[in-house]
Amino acid sequence: MDQFSRAYLHEASRPGTILLRPTEVKADDTRAAVARIDLTVVPVEHGLCRYGPVVGGAQCPFEKNCSSGPKGPCEHFVLTGADLAYWERKRDAAYHFAEGAPTDEARDYILSQWHPWEPVLTALREALAELGLLEEAEELDLRTPVHDYFDPLFATGWPVAQLNQPPAAT
Known part of the structure; x- marks a missing residue:
């Protein structure tokens, strides 16, 4: 499971929670990079x-x-x-x-x-x-x-x- 999916599953029940910041996207994690805001x-x-x-x-x-x-x-x-x-x-x-x-x-x-x-x-x-x-x-x-x-x-x-x-x- 990639970094974005883990953050989403963990925080999905709390509206308004920041799931991912652009600085947290690593170049080697392409799925997270594609899903970034x-x-x-x-x-x-x-x-x-x-x-x-x-x-x-x-x-x-x-x-x-x-x-x-x-x-x-x-x-x-x-x-x-x-x-x-x-x-x-x-x-x-x-x-x-x-x-x-x-x-x-x-x-x-x-x-x-x-x-x-x-x-x-x-x-x-x-x-x-x-x-x-x-x-x-x-x-x-x-x-x-x-x-x-x-x-x-x-x-x-x-x-x-x-x-x-x-x-x-x-």
């Missing part, structure tokens, strides 16, 4: 960044502008179920703000910023519904969220580009 995913701007060198942001090719850069969302930006409520509330606030815009051009500009995000949010909702996580995502309290990164709501994510795929032709 991947620390290359970093929380950013109400999503996750999968671009490993970004920690601290100095090497970020998008200058830490994950969601609204001039080239669109970063290819490394990932949304989880825990991000759904934030992005939907942000969109709804923008729509409300657009209603009071002084000109039609200003209103159209504000609304145009959200056109690319509509299919992303719709796809995220569909993916969460398919996994049975939609209700939990909708009920997440953004004022006092509990960040349980082992909960599927926080641990299951999709790259924005994957969520923004056109519907399959039938």
Whole structure:
């Protein structure tokens, strides 16, 4: 039995217990190395960044502008179920703000910023519904969220580009 399996079996009955730290993985224990927690995913701007060198942001090719850069969302930006409520509330606030815009051009500009995000949010909702996580995502309290990164709501994510795929032709 490898090091990860022993730790898991011993501590499985105690939720929240750290099972394995990356420093504990030995190069000769390949199964434990494969099972290690991947620390290359970093929380950013109400999503996750999968671009490993970004920690601290100095090497970020998008200058830490994950969601609204001039080239669109970063290819490394990932949304989880825990991000759904934030992005939907942000969109709804923008729509409300657009209603009071002084000109039609200003209103159209504000609304145009959200056109690319509509299919992303719709796809995220569909993916969460398919996994049975939609209700939990909708009920997440953004004022006092509990960040349980082992909960599927926080641990299951999709790259924005994957969520923004056109519907399959039938």
